[in-house]
Amino acid sequence: MVAQALAxxxxxxxxxxxxxxxxxxxxxxxxxxxxxSLDRALGSGRVVTDLAIRESYAADESEAAPVVPxxxxxxxxxxxxxxxxxxxxxxxxxxxxxxxxxxxxxxAVPMHGGIVLAFxxxxxxKGIERTDQMVVVEPGVITGVLHRTVEAEGLFYPPDPNSFDxxxxxxxxxANAGGPRAFKYGVTRNYVLGMNAVLADGTALTLGRxxxxxxxxYDLVSLLVGSEGTLGVVTEVTLRLLPNxxxxxxILAFFDDDRTxxxxxxxxxxxxxxxxxxxxxxxxxxxLVRRDAGLALPPGTKAMLLVELDGDExxxxxxxxxxxxxxxxxxxxxxxxxxxxxxxxxxxxxxRELSRTLRKSARFKLSEDVVVPKSRLAELxxxxxxxxxxxxxxxxxxxxxxxxxxxxNFLWNDPDDRPRVDAAIDGLFRAVIALDGTLSGEHGIGIxxxxxxxxxxxxxxxxxxxxxxxxxxxxxxxxxxxIFPGARRMHGAC
Numbered sequence: 380m381v382a383q384a385l386a387x388x389x390x391x392x393x394x395x396x397x398x399x400x401x402x403x404x405x406x407x408x409x410x411x412x413x414x415x416s417l418d419r420a421l422g423s424g425r426v427v428t429d430l431a432i433r434e435s436y437a438a439d440e441s442e443a444a445p446v447v448p449x450x451x452x453x454x455x456x457x458x459x460x461x462x463x464x465x466x467x468x469x470x471x472x473x474x475x476x477x478x479x480x481x482x483x484x485x486x487a488v489p490m491h492g493g494i495v496l497a498f499x500x501x502x503x504x505k506g507i508e509r510t511d512q513m514v515v516v517e518p519g520v521i522t523g524v525l526h527r528t529v530e531a532e533g534l535f536y537p538p539d540p541n542s543f544d545x546x547x548x549x550x551x552x553x554a555n556a557g558g559p560r561a562f563k564y565g566v567t568r569n570y571v572l573g574m575n576a577v578l579a580d581g582t583a584l585t586l587g588r589x590x591x592x593x594x595x596x597y598d599l600v601s602l603l604v605g606s607e608g609t610l611g612v613v614t615e616v617t618l619r620l621l622p623n624x625x626x627x628x629x630i631l632a633f634f635d636d637d638r639t640x641x642x643x644x645x646x647x648x649x650x651x652x653x654x655x656x657x658x659x660x661x662x663x664x665x666x667l668v669r670r671d672a673g674l675a676l677p678p679g680t681k682a683m684l685l686v687e688l689d690g691d692e693x694x695x696x697x698x699x700x701x702x703x704x705x706x707x708x709x710x711x712x713x714x715x716x717x718x719x720x721x722x723x724x725x726x727x728x729x730x731r732e733l734s735r736t737l738r739k740s741a742r743f744k745l746s747e748d749v750v751v752p753k754s755r756l757a758e759l760x761x762x763x764x765x766x767x768x769x770x771x772x773x774x775x776x777x778x779x780x781x782x783x784x785x786x787x788n789f790l791w792n793d794p795d796d797r798p799r800v801d802a803a804i805d806g807l808f809r810a811v812i813a814l815d816g817t818l819s820g821e822h823g824i825g826i827x828x829x830x831x832x833x834x835x836x837x838x839x840x841x842x843x844x845x846x847x848x849x850x851x852x853x854x855x856x857x858x859x860x861x862i863f864p865g866a867r868r869m870h871g872a873c
Contacts, residue, residue: 517549562779574617605823660777678712
């Protein structure tokens with residue numbers, strides 16, 4: 380092969396032929412050039428290629444198959460991010476941004492190899508403005524740390540994903556994360572005023588504002604929030620804060636039929652109550668919480684509604700009574716109030732660990748995050764029961780009843796059952812769309828839901844989004860293979 384290339388007089392072909400004989404291709408050669416450039420730009424030892432370390436960045440907390448990246452760069456600042464993207468883009472090397480790695484749809488899995496750009500070195504809370512009620516943070520700040528830091532100043536950051544003690548603000552922004560408190564307070568996008576971001580070619584941008592109001596130009600901040608790292612890499616975020624509510628109380632209401640939950644949500648709204656959380660647990664999920672939290676259930680319990688209220692102490696006492704009366708009038712088997720911090724934390728700890736608890740209860744587990752209008756919640760629960768019976772799959776369900784966002788889980792032990800699981804998931808997604816719902820409420824699309832995107836969006840809309848992607852990232856290096864179905868393997872994948 381080398382002799383033939385020399386005979387044709389092509390130096391390039393000779394180099395390519397030699398590389399091929401050594402087991403390389405042109406993409407690999409481009410990656411090696413990028414590594415050399417990164418080492419020069421960032422300093423010796425900053426580009427990690429040790430296999431054991433790379434393997435620790437191969438997966439997130441989803442069921443997506445792990446993919447070991449070719450290199451890991453732990454960014455220290457925005458300048459590092461710009462250098463990495465500039466060099467990667469010039470060489471066609473894919474870059475997967477990664478914050479806490481707690482995602483549930485494979486968004487941080489480097490499915491095309493290349494570089495994982497990690498943010499555990501960017502964890503500064505850069506400033507809290509008490510008067511303007513805002514905070515400036517780097518993407519590696521753990522959400523729970525931010526909660527505790529601003530609450531010590533009498534302020535409040537509402538978004539609270541269940542993994543808040545491990546997930547990071549960068550990932551929350553990428554997925555537009557929500558959590559139980561979203562019913563009253565909204566999701567991450569509602570609190571992002573501005574950001575610094577770096578485009579695929581290394582261009583640094585300052586987007587948004589530090590004011591409550593602002594309508595200058597296109598709202599590019601809202602575009603990047605929820606874009607799953609496919610349009611740009613966020614290096615700093617300005618977040619809106621609220622005054623910290625002085626008092627909080629939790630109500631547990633037990634029912635003999637989960638269909639009553641939808642009526643309970645409507646009843647609380649009719650009573651002009653706006654709980655900050657309305658959490659549903661069906662009979663299967665509730666049995667797991669009972670064992671973990673030591674919770675005694677009234678006989679005949681098939682569902683539980685966890686209602687959390689906050690506000691002024693005097694007003695809260697009145698709201699608790701009204702909420703309790705509304706739930707009792709609906710036929711609740713029992714209504715309990717947990718106002719002490721220790722009692723509330725015990726209940727919430729079990730709820731937040733429910734996904735991991737389910738994972739331990741079966742050999743295999745998949746979880747789907749779907750949303751329907753809250754008026755159709757009972758229909759969704761009924762459809763889940765039907766799918767469970769039809770496909771003979773255990774399907775515990777829990778989630779945010781207040782905004783119709785449920786986490787439907789699929790548990791099985793025999794690998795041969797996987798086709799039935801896939802059929803049940805397909806049936807769930809089709810049912811959600813038929814109920815005027817959406818495929819994801821807070822986890823994003825990532826890898827796992829990408830094949831189902833055409834169920835909700837037609838090809839014209841998907842192509843418009845692809846064009847936006849190409850405008851921001853012409854070479855397709857930013858988190859390739861995510862969101863869109865059938866994404867091609869990019870030229871620079873290693």
